[in-house]
Amino acid sequence: MTLETVSTNRSHNGTQGVYNHASSATGTAMTFSVFVPDHEPGEQLPVLWYLSGLTCTHANVTEKGEYRAACAQHGIVFVAPDTSPRGEDVPDVEAYDFAKGAGFYVDATEQPWAEHYRMRSYIEQELPQVVAANFPVDMARQGITGHSMGGHGALTVGLRNPARFRSVSAFSPIVSPMNCPWGEKALGGYLGPDRAAWRAYDACALIADGARLPGLLVDQGSADNFLAEQLKTHLLEEACKAAGIPATIRMQEGYDHSYYFISSFMADHVAWHAERLKP
Amino acid sequence: MTLETVSTNRSHNGTQGVYNHASSATGTAMTFSVFVPDHEPGEQLPVLWYLSGLTCTHANVTEKGEYRAACAQHGIVFVAPDTSPRGEDVPDVEAYDFAKGAGFYVDATEQPWAEHYRMRSYIEQELPQVVAANFPVDMARQGITGHSMGGHGALTVGLRNPARFRSVSAFSPIVSPMNCPWGEKALGGYLGPDRAAWRAYDACALIADGARLPGLLVDQGSADNFLAEQLKTHLLEEACKAAGIPATIRMQEGYDHSYYFISSFMADHVAWHAERLKP
Numbered sequence: 001m002t003l004e005t006v007s008t009n010r011s012h013n014g015t016q017g018v019y020n021h022a023s024s025a026t027g028t029a030m031t032f033s034v035f036v037p038d039h040e041p042g043e044q045l046p047v048l049w050y051l052s053g054l055t056c057t058h059a060n061v062t063e064k065g066e067y068r069a070a071c072a073q074h075g076i077v078f079v080a081p082d083t084s085p086r087g088e089d090v091p092d093v094e095a096y097d098f099a100k101g102a103g104f105y106v107d108a109t110e111q112p113w114a115e116h117y118r119m120r121s122y123i124e125q126e127l128p129q130v131v132a133a134n135f136p137v138d139m140a141r142q143g144i145t146g147h148s149m150g151g152h153g154a155l156t157v158g159l160r161n162p163a164r165f166r167s168v169s170a171f172s173p174i175v176s177p178m179n180c181p182w183g184e185k186a187l188g189g190y191l192g193p194d195r196a197a198w199r200a201y202d203a204c205a206l207i208a209d210g211a212r213l214p215g216l217l218v219d220q221g222s223a224d225n226f227l228a229e230q231l232k233t234h235l236l237e238e239a240c241k242a243a244g245i246p247a248t249i250r251m252q253e254g255y256d257h258s259y260y261f262i263s264s265f266m267a268d269h270v271a272w273h274a275e276r277l278k279p
Numbered sequence: 280m281t282l283e284t285v286s287t288n289r290s291h292n293g294t295q296g297v298y299n300h301a302s303s304a305t306g307t308a309m310t311f312s313v314f315v316p317d318h319e320p321g322e323q324l325p326v327l328w329y330l331s332g333l334t335c336t337h338a339n340v341t342e343k344g345e346y347r348a349a350c351a352q353h354g355i356v357f358v359a360p361d362t363s364p365r366g367e368d369v370p371d372v373e374a375y376d377f378a379k380g381a382g383f384y385v386d387a388t389e390q391p392w393a394e395h396y397r398m399r400s401y402i403e404q405e406l407p408q409v410v411a412a413n414f415p416v417d418m419a420r421q422g423i424t425g426h427s428m429g430g431h432g433a434l435t436v437g438l439r440n441p442a443r444f445r446s447v448s449a450f451s452p453i454v455s456p457m458n459c460p461w462g463e464k465a466l467g468g469y470l471g472p473d474r475a476a477w478r479a480y481d482a483c484a485l486i487a488d489g490a491r492l493p494g495l496l497v498d499q500g501s502a503d504n505f506l507a508e509q510l511k512t513h514l515l516e517e518a519c520k521a522a523g524i525p526a527t528i529r530m531q532e533g534y535d536h537s538y539y540f541i542s543s544f545m546a547d548h549v550a551w552h553a554e555r556l557k558p
Contacts, residue, residue: 009537
């Protein structure tokens, strides 16, 4: 697990790094970013994972997410992975919502995707080991969040791994890919037509099937163009209510789907996770 | 002075807009961004100008500058112009440090630059009128800041217009273009060989020639690759000391020339201006 340092920049009383490694999960090189606030020698900090949305790499949130001030204030390490395998050997299609930039945090079973599109294993198994081995993190204190497709990722990874995450939140998540065009295309493409196999990748289905969270914070913009057709926040509200999950789901008036929205509420989310990630 | 709205996004309890207009100063279309925090009907807010550095447009600081939270907190309008005229009719060269993206905030007198490269007139005369006519601003309360070439712009525009600006600050400014390769290339190219004409565009020369500021805040990264050859912060320290200008010039340990640096101290600068822009 050799880590190549792509860049480091001092920022907000900490170090913003970008790193590259050979992933055994995806069979490709993978790039991710990590922000580490200044800390005492030997200190281990809690870690907040951020999963990005369609078309993004680690760079979008790293440049536009405005998380560093809050992470430095609360002493939280922030990790931003890529959204899919990359490289010339990786199969792709001409679409913004499938294949490269659109891994949907699944382990694909269909061809030609199954070899490289293994973002579930990458996020759940491999990258945590890489982060634990190379950064001053306390892996007993992890939170996860994400945006849109990455909000779906945060919810489903969090629901499937309740022992790993103390806190789960999301920005404008795809709450039920089984019930929207983006999700049907992605899950059908990566997993094939058997919808029973899709349920492990659908937050509302996971909750219906018994998965639970101790709490949940979601922010959603009311002016988000994708709200009605793709995101369907109300399905998550209903699922949490039926399951007794104490969820704070906020409709933010006038905000859209962009990083102008995400950055506006990032400090809130970091503080919310920080409260739950105390020693 | 018809203004075309390119985009607006709700962000940090305000509106981040991007606008386009036909500039008479440059004879081209010009794009700039404005953030307006929520405010009472009829209220007029102070305005902070931000001049960008080499290669930038309005977009760099708008996406990466992390100014909106602080501007919303303090009730300040933030205006980010472009760094040069643009368009196919505008002469250009193959260089990152001259012509497009590198207007240096001068009114060029040399050919073929003199027709369009009139960023001094644009920033000092035209754009303030456009902003005053279209946004809820109190033009009696203006501050100016900027980065690198834009730090040079903020210092020189501020020094030449003491009645207009109550507050001037800069991030890693080119403090004396007459004494560095970037500046010699730009001023020589735009203004010709007579160095006497350059003095109006050199902060240290303006101070030596009698221009004054009521105060000054400068942040400079100690790990900035351009510090020794291009920026030469010590020349500004010496000029302010000799002139009795009360300047706070901070060397920030380990920070470089990037937006990772700028964004780290942006909230400090906004607060510093806000203190001086109170009614």
